[in-house]
Amino acid sequence: MAVSFSIRLDEELKHKLDLEAAAEDRSASYLAHKAIESFIDARVYKREVLKAAYEASLTEKEFISGEAMSAWVNSWNTDNELPEPAPDVFK
Numbered sequence: 001m002a003v004s005f006s007i008r009l010d011e012e013l014k015h016k017l018d019l020e021a022a023a024e025d026r027s028a029s030y031l032a033h034k035a036i037e038s039f040i041d042a043r044v045y046k047r048e049v050l051k052a053a054y055e056a057s058l059t060e061k062e063f064i065s066g067e068a069m070s071a072w073v074n075s076w077n078t079d080n081e082l083p084e085p086a087p088d089v090f091k
Contacts, residue, residue, distance in 0.1 A: 007032075046073045062087035 009017065014028075021028040050069055057063040068085040075082040 042076070049073060057089075060091075062090045065089050 017028045017031060021031050024031065050066070050073070053064055053066075053069050064085045065088050068088050072082045072085045
């Protein structure tokens with residue numbers, strides 16, 4: 001079930017949204033919905049990956065540092081996406 005939700009956008013962002021919606025032959029609300037959904041899904045996934053790495057660090061003798069993991073996850077869906085990091089901390 002869909003519910004209404006309103007947000008405030010600055011004029012430039014609203015203009016970009018409207019242009020993209022027209023180019024995709026979709027409504028601005030559809031694109032905003034998809035953008036929010038993608039943003040939330042990425043944040044949840046990032047948190048799960050970081051939690052798994054932390055939990056592994058409690059029992060493993062080597063693991064990936066938070067800095068390396070964050071850099072990798074933050075590079076997703078960018079022009080400079082990093083390869084999956086290798087362990088860089090050893091107990």
